Amino acid sequence: MNIILLWRWILWRRKKISLTTKIFIGLILGLITGIIVYFLPSGTFKNDILINGIFQLVGQIFLRGIMMMVVPLVFISLVNGAASMGDIKKTGESWG
Secondary structure, eight states: OHHHHHHHHHHHHTOOOOHHHHHHHHHHHHHHHHHHHHHSOSSIIIIIIIIIIIIHHHHHHHHHHHHHHHHHHHHHHHHHHHHHTOOHHHHHHHTO
16 A cells, blocks of 8 residues: 555656666565565465466566567677678678
8 A cells, every 4th residue: 555655656746757766666566566475375366366377477478578579689680790791701701
């Protein structure tokens, strides 16, 4: 409840929140969520709905989103580096 009041107070002030502050707020919220889930009794709600349901889904969406950005970035970097070398013979010599 205190976190909600803190968040409302931050929004009320209408100051721009720095990236560092947003990261620390997310870190604290994740820590609190982890502590709450840890102390929940084992059962269908904790194991099947939270851990294997919601957290699994959100984690997979996050990882696949990162992979969708990183793989094309690495590919384009390699192609751009090879294209900027100019001569085809130099490209073959530098890659083995």
